[in-house]
Amino acid sequence: MNLTDNQVAALKDLLYKMADDQLILGHRNSEWTGLGPILEEDIAFSSMAQDKIGQAYQLYSILNELGESEPDTIAFTRNANQFHCCDYVCHPIGQYDFSLVRHFFFDNAELIKFNTLASSAFDPLAMLARKFKGEIKYHTMHANTWIKQLAQGNEESKTRIQNSINEGFNLALGIFEQGTFEKELVDSKFYIGEEAVMNEWYATVKEIIESVGLTIPALDLSNAVNGGRKGQHSSHLQPMLTEMTEVYAIDPSADW
Numbered sequence: 001m002n003l004t005d006n007q008v009a010a011l012k013d014l015l016y017k018m019a020d021d022q023l024i025l026g027h028r029n030s031e032w033t034g035l036g037p038i039l040e041e042d043i044a045f046s047s048m049a050q051d052k053i054g055q056a057y058q059l060y061s062i063l064n065e066l067g068e069s070e071p072d073t074i075a076f077t078r079n080a081n082q083f084h085c086c087d088y089v090c091h092p093i094g095q096y097d098f099s100l101v102r103h104f105f106f107d108n109a110e111l112i113k114f115n116t117l118a119s120s121a122f123d124p125l126a127m128l129a130r131k132f133k134g135e136i137k138y139h140t141m142h143a144n145t146w147i148k149q150l151a152q153g154n155e156e157s158k159t160r161i162q163n164s165i166n167e168g169f170n171l172a173l174g175i176f177e178q179g180t181f182e183k184e185l186v187d188s189k190f191y192i193g194e195e196a197v198m199n200e201w202y203a204t205v206k207e208i209i210e211s212v213g214l215t216i217p218a219l220d221l222s223n224a225v226n227g228g229r230k231g232q233h234s235s236h237l238q239p240m241l242t243e244m245t246e247v248y249a250i251d252p253s254a255d256w
Contacts, residue, residue: 001123007188008066010181011122013084014191015066017179017229018113019059020085023075024237025106026052027244031093044142045099051135058132062124076245080238081231088171088225090237100150101164104143105172109201111136116197121189144208151212162214169217173198173224 003011029049032041060071068074088106093099114136117129150157176198185191202219209216217223227233 001121006181006184007190010184010188011125011190012063012066012068013179013181014185015059015063015125016084017086019056019063019074020083021089021106021110021175022052022059023056024083024085024240025089025102026050026056027240028089028091028093029099029103032099041096045103048103048139048142051139055132055135058128062128065124078241080233080241083231083233083237083241084229085233085237086171086174086177087228087234088168088174090228090233090240091171092236092240095160097150097160097164098168100143100146101161101168102172103139104147105168105205106175107136107139107143108205109172109175109197111140112197112200112204116192120191125190147208148212151209151214158214165209165214165216170223171225173219173221174226174228176201177224177226177229179229 026049029045029052032045033049056075057071060068060074063074064070069077088102091098091102111133114129114133117125118133120126120129147161150161152158176194178194182193186193198219206216
């Protein structure tokens with residue numbers, strides 16, 4: 001497929017956002033290893049973290065094919081202001097309710113995104129989306145099940161999940177922050193666009209949340225925590241990157 005310069009720039013913008021989200025959230029989720037509230041959750045979060053980091057690697061590999069640096073260089077040599085992840089994924093894991101709700105919001109968005117990308121006009125991304133849909137479907141099943149179980153548990157578990165929904169919702173809206181090349185992506189049929197994904201996501205998570213007696217804030221983009229797609233991050237990201245890249249800084253030849 002012959003791509004124009006604008007199409008290449010649009011694809012790079014989309015791929016960086018997706019890959020950076022997966023890498024940073026994968027690292028955050030890995031921090032539950034050995035700390036999960038029960039053994040099964042320790043294993044589950046560790047497994048999903050591994051999936052996300054693997055997905056990030058494959059997305060970085062497509063970027064490499066489009067002329068960017070090799071995956072290790074992209075992942076481990078940039079500063080915080082060079083990352084295009086949403087701010088939500090940068091936050092520390094907190095208590096289990098915060099990480100679970102973030103997992104619920106983020107992975108439901110990712111499943112919708114990858115389902116649509118499976119028919120992208122950019123074949124390398126479409127093939128990758130089809131490959132990863134099964135993994136992400138499992139992630140959403142895990143998140144949805146635990147949201148329902150804890151919402152229907154005791155008063156404390158229900159209250160904590162509701163509080164984390166309230167706390168995380170505006171952060172979650174930052175997942176759908178539009179980039180400079182949104183129109184190019186849609187017109188080229190590479191991606192249906194953030195607004196379309198967001199609307200489907202909101203309908204999906206709203207139905208799940210309300211089905212178990214919880215409430216979700218109204219969809220108001222004026223409250224969205226944006227800026228991450230432009231490299232404007234909270235103070236949480238740079239310390240995490242310093243920790244994440246420690247091994248690479250010591251031995252750049254180390255493999256993923």
